[in-house]
Amino acid sequence: MATQHSRSAARFMMAPAVILLLGWMLVPLVMTLWFSFRRFLPNRPDIVPGWVGFDNYVRFVTSSAFWPSVQTTLIIVGGALLITIVLGVLLALLLDQPMWGQGVVRILVIAPFFVMPTVSALVWKNIFMDPVNGLFAHLWRAFGAEPVVWLSDAPLFSIILIVSWQWLPFATLILLTAIQSLDSEQLEASEMDGAPPLSRFFYIILPHLSRAITIVILIQTIFLLSVFAEIFVTTGGAFGTRTLTYLIFQRVLESQNVGLGSAGGVYAIILANIIAIFLMRIVGKNLDA
Amino acid sequence: MSRAVTTRRKTINTVLAWSIGFLIFFPILWTILTSFKTEAQAINDPPLFLFFDWTLENYAVVQERSDYMRFLWNSVIIAGGSTLIGVMIAIPAAWSMAFVPSKRTKDILLWMLSTKMLPAVGVLYPIYLIFIELGLLDTRIGLVVVIMLINLPIIVWMLYTYFKEIPGEILEAARMDGASLREEIIYVLTPMAVPGIASTILLNFILAWNEAFWTLNLTAAQAAPLTAFIASYSSPEGLFYAKLSAASTMAIAPILILGWFSQKQLVRGLTFGAVK
Amino acid sequence: MSLRNAFLAATALALVSTAAQAETITIATVNNGDMIRMQGLTDDFTTKTGHTVEWVTLEENVLRQRVTTDITTKGGQFDILTIGMYETPIWGANGWLIPLDDLSEDYDVDDILPAMAGGLSHDGTLYAAPFYGESSMIMYRTDLMEKAGMEMPEAPTWEFIREAAAAMTDRDNDINGICLRGKAGWGEGGAFITAMSNSFGARWFDMDWNAQFDTQPWADTLNFYVGMMNESGPAGFATNGFNENLSLFQQGKCGMWIDATVAASFVTNPNDSTVADSVGFALAPDNGLGKRSNWLWAWALAIPAGTAKEAAAKQFIEWATSKDYIELVAEKEGWANVPPGARTSLYENPNYQAVPFAKMTLESILSADPNNSTVEPSPYVGIQFAAIPEFAGIATEVSQEFSAVYAGQQTVEEALEKAQAITNDAMEAAGYR
Numbered sequence A: 001m002a003t004q005h006s007r008s009a010a011r012f013m014m015a016p017a018v019i020l021l022l023g024w025m026l027v028p029l030v031m032t033l034w035f036s037f038r039r040f041l042p043n044r045p046d047i048v049p050g051w052v053g054f055d056n057y058v059r060f061v062t063s064s065a066f067w068p069s070v071q072t073t074l075i076i077v078g079g080a081l082l083i084t085i086v087l088g089v090l091l092a093l094l095l096d097q098p099m100w101g102q103g104v105v106r107i108l109v110i111a112p113f114f115v116m117p118t119v120s121a122l123v124w125k126n127i128f129m130d131p132v133n134g135l136f137a138h139l140w141r142a143f144g145a146e147p148v149v150w151l152s153d154a155p156l157f158s159i160i161l162i163v164s165w166q167w168l169p170f171a172t173l174i175l176l177t178a179i180q181s182l183d184s185e186q187l188e189a190s191e192m193d194g195a196p197p198l199s200r201f202f203y204i205i206l207p208h209l210s211r212a213i214t215i216v217i218l219i220q221t222i223f224l225l226s227v228f229a230e231i232f233v234t235t236g237g238a239f240g241t242r243t244l245t246y247l248i249f250q251r252v253l254e255s256q257n258v259g260l261g262s263a264g265g266v267y268a269i270i271l272a273n274i275i276a277i278f279l280m281r282i283v284g285k286n287l288d289a
Numbered sequence B: 001m002s003r004a005v006t007t008r009r010k011t012i013n014t015v016l017a018w019s020i021g022f023l024i025f026f027p028i029l030w031t032i033l034t035s036f037k038t039e040a041q042a043i044n045d046p047p048l049f050l051f052f053d054w055t056l057e058n059y060a061v062v063q064e065r066s067d068y069m070r071f072l073w074n075s076v077i078i079a080g081g082s083t084l085i086g087v088m089i090a091i092p093a094a095w096s097m098a099f100v101p102s103k104r105t106k107d108i109l110l111w112m113l114s115t116k117m118l119p120a121v122g123v124l125y126p127i128y129l130i131f132i133e134l135g136l137l138d139t140r141i142g143l144v145v146v147i148m149l150i151n152l153p154i155i156v157w158m159l160y161t162y163f164k165e166i167p168g169e170i171l172e173a174a175r176m177d178g179a180s181l182r183e184e185i186i187y188v189l190t191p192m193a194v195p196g197i198a199s200t201i202l203l204n205f206i207l208a209w210n211e212a213f214w215t216l217n218l219t220a221a222q223a224a225p226l227t228a229f230i231a232s233y234s235s236p237e238g239l240f241y242a243k244l245s246a247a248s249t250m251a252i253a254p255i256l257i258l259g260w261f262s263q264k265q266l267v268r269g270l271t272f273g274a275v276k
Numbered sequence C: 001m002s003l004r005n006a007f008l009a010a011t012a013l014a015l016v017s018t019a020a021q022a023e024t025i026t027i028a029t030v031n032n033g034d035m036i037r038m039q040g041l042t043d044d045f046t047t048k049t050g051h052t053v054e055w056v057t058l059e060e061n062v063l064r065q066r067v068t069t070d071i072t073t074k075g076g077q078f079d080i081l082t083i084g085m086y087e088t089p090i091w092g093a094n095g096w097l098i099p100l101d102d103l104s105e106d107y108d109v110d111d112i113l114p115a116m117a118g119g120l121s122h123d124g125t126l127y128a129a130p131f132y133g134e135s136s137m138i139m140y141r142t143d144l145m146e147k148a149g150m151e152m153p154e155a156p157t158w159e160f161i162r163e164a165a166a167a168m169t170d171r172d173n174d175i176n177g178i179c180l181r182g183k184a185g186w187g188e189g190g191a192f193i194t195a196m197s198n199s200f201g202a203r204w205f206d207m208d209w210n211a212q213f214d215t216q217p218w219a220d221t222l223n224f225y226v227g228m229m230n231e232s233g234p235a236g237f238a239t240n241g242f243n244e245n246l247s248l249f250q251q252g253k254c255g256m257w258i259d260a261t262v263a264a265s266f267v268t269n270p271n272d273s274t275v276a277d278s279v280g281f282a283l284a285p286d287n288g289l290g291k292r293s294n295w296l297w298a299w300a301l302a303i304p305a306g307t308a309k310e311a312a313a314k315q316f317i318e319w320a321t322s323k324d325y326i327e328l329v330a331e332k333e334g335w336a337n338v339p340p341g342a343r344t345s346l347y348e349n350p351n352y353q354a355v356p357f358a359k360m361t362l363e364s365i366l367s368a369d370p371n372n373s374t375v376e377p378s379p380y381v382g383i384q385f386a387a388i389p390e391f392a393g394i395a396t397e398v399s400q401e402f403s404a405v406y407a408g409q410q411t412v413e414e415a416l417e418k419a420q421a422i423t424n425d426a427m428e429a430a431g432y433r
Helices: A004-036 A056-064 A065-096 A104-113 A117-128 A135-142 A154-178 A184-192 A197-224 A229-234 A244-254 A257-285 B009-034 B058-064 B070-097 B105-117 B120-134 B140-165 B168-176 B181-192 B192-210 B213-217 B226-230 B241-261 B263-269 C004-021 C031-040 C042-047 C060-072 C087-093 C114-119 C144-147 C158-168 C189-199 C216-232 C242-250 C265-268 C308-322 C323-334 C344-348 C356-365 C391-406 C412-429
Strands: C024-030 C052-058 C081-086 C127-141 C176-179 C255-261 C279-283 C295-301
Touching: A004 A257, A004 B105, A004 B140, A056 A065, A056 A257, A065 A104, A065 A154, A065 A197, A065 A257, A065 B009, A065 B120, A104 B009, A104 B120, A104 B192, A104 B263, A117 A135, A117 A154, A117 A229, A117 B241, A117 C344, A154 A229, A154 B009, A154 B263, A154 C344, A184 A197, A184 C323, A197 A257, A197 C087, A229 A244, A229 C279, A244 A257, A244 B120, A244 C060, A244 C391, A257 B105, A257 B120, A257 C189, B058 B241, B058 C031, B058 C308, B070 B105, B070 B192, B070 B226, B070 B241, B105 B140, B120 B140, B120 C060, B120 C412, B140 B192, B168 B181, B181 B192, B181 C144, B192 B263, B213 B226, B213 C060, B226 C323, B241 B263, B241 C114, C024 C031, C024 C060, C024 C279, C024 C308, C031 C052, C031 C127, C031 C323, C031 C356, C042 C052, C042 C308, C052 C060, C052 C158, C060 C144, C081 C087, C081 C308, C087 C295, C114 C127, C114 C295, C114 C356, C127 C144, C127 C158, C127 C242, C127 C265, C127 C308, C127 C356, C144 C158, C144 C279, C158 C176, C158 C255, C176 C216, C176 C242, C176 C391, C189 C216, C189 C391, C216 C391, C216 C412, C242 C255, C242 C265, C255 C265, C265 C279, C279 C295, C279 C356, C295 C308, C308 C323, C391 C412
Parallel strands: C024 C052, C024 C081, C176 C255
Antiparallel strands: C081 C295, C127 C255, C127 C279, C127 C295
């Protein structure tokens, strides 16, 4: 259908976006690669930067913090995905039902998405999770229980909770749109056939949602891999909450070892790409036009 | 034909949905309430819900300490500028991907998304050095560009999925009538895609507004947006819950209000191609 | 505000600033109470000099990150930096700061407490002027001490503190005998445990820069700390830093608190503290080994090399760290609230001597010696830190291991083993070993 003319026009129109993103990817990537093979300690002008081969890569991966940080990253991403998708599906099903004041409920539900991560981390940490003055502590004491020290007793759970709270609205909205597009006649037909609600859910609704779910996974993973403020504000990476992103932050900014941190950055890019390829295989299949 | 529902079921739905909605919204509500308390009331045990002496003192203190309007204005410019420029660059790209697809279209699309996976902190030094070279540190234009690039993949993706839903025949008809490519995009495609474009703009405005790494690290006094404003209210000495709440409320209020007013547009278009 | 109005406003501002021929200096500072007060008093500076000030006020961790990136890359975003006793000598040695060796006669640079001037100098040249200085000391509840039937000596030992803490603890009434920092971060729990370890005879490095976490004094320090905190400390002390403990103490939930001397003015301020009239002070504890467990710190103002506004920046520093500034604060907020610990003359002022914590603060500061902080010899300067560029990164990671011990997630032995590995590894990467 497309003519030669429109093909070249298309290429021309795609060019700005592609060139910009290529630059945005390549320039930092090349610089990161360059730094990763060098000894670069901004805090030590007395040490002349020089080539160190793969030293930084070896040091980064053999540090005792590396594998736990990969594990933590996967737990936080996986945990938040699981919670937002399961609750998102349930919430979307509920919001699809007839009720009074649906618009208001929808407003309440999407509100957390508008809150900047720093603010939500600060509010959760201090006003809710503080073991002395936090609202949860008041609540626990009211029932005669010993308040939980959330950030040291259940650090990963706390961070996943904060992150999930922020991303639940996003998942819910996309899943809700998908549910609303479900052919209601099909549903009614199955209702008439006397299919129980549970099997209706598993055989009709869930398959219909699969595409929406993959999209939620794809988009959220991209954002969850780079979760930072929530950790920086709450635990500062203590108690096993150090993700790969946070470990790189510690190497680059806290230890001021840019070479080592850049090597970590390259590892993070590799990890992200493994996840990306994995995800895109799934999404790509679903994405066929 | 609508599904028949009993009032009883509708009541149960309503109660359940409202309770869950309230629960999800509660942290924000509680923050807003706390911002009107005194510091002592903010940590009172048992917690005070509505019956306390409402005060605006915290807002006065926060405003006195930092010039809120300047931070707000910077946030508006950075989020608005980056979103609008991003959309202008993305519309032609999304158009060509949607209507003149080639073998590589899908790969390009996925590659664009994958650029978002670079860990920002890993490239802080390179970007900071480039910004120094170009004199872009602490300028709004520098941040507009960076935030635009960060969100561009999402913008292209969203627009692509909307454009795909528009039947190609309409465009072809326009072409038959002698419309040029430019006219085709401006007069035929864009009006049809308005809901999608609106939704894209809103979502990316929110994402840009909330971006806290680059906005904090590349600014000082001139271009600092609300994310920097909030960074001066976390854990100072002494009791600070009420002041933190006031600052938080001030930081999220504009976007919350915008989001609420435009939620219909946001929700209508927010599909990412999830619906076929 | 419309775009046009904004444009007009910007033009008007530009006109005003050129007309006045004055500079606008940008200052990065931390969001502590004393700095926020300084921010509020900026008008006085502008009236006197005509220069205006742009404040970038950030939380401590964010500030460090921002300021360090900027100075190492010579970004030139700030004309004045608020930095501490840790950064100053390192950055001064690197030539990144402008020496403050030509301050005016009126300023009376010799009035700065020698301990502070020493810690903010490199090779005898001052690189940052102290805005306020602090050591650490014991703050305790006189009423609870009395109730426990004990008496606080002026210079107690750790054994006494542990005993007193146990005696004061009253879990039913939510009173913890002792509150101490346990929060991860080199400037938080890391600073406390390092200062404490000095009194137990521990040190970070031997003279060849080998980590010393495999030595007995470190095991003793951690075991004592964990034992005492489990007996008499608050729940969740592993996440408590300065601010959390301050709020606990002000709410009457701590019997004793060993922390920065600047906290004294907060806990004795009846507006914020419920226990303001029953607070006593004593020197930080020791173990009879000749070193006490108090630290030395100053928040100071420095000018990064390369700023175009050096003259105006110096004027600001002279204003903010002057005797007149102290008088100005005293006049507005009372003598108890002036920035402490920077100037000798302040402690000679009879008005200030009447402040209950003045004497103990000065004694604590005077008893701290950054050049000779450990029982066995060490190659580094600093009490609660080692003034080498790598320390902040290493100590933050080490303190995270310690905090995991406090939270009951690993044993003291495991933490020390990891600390030893982390430290040696980083020192090797930096070329010390």
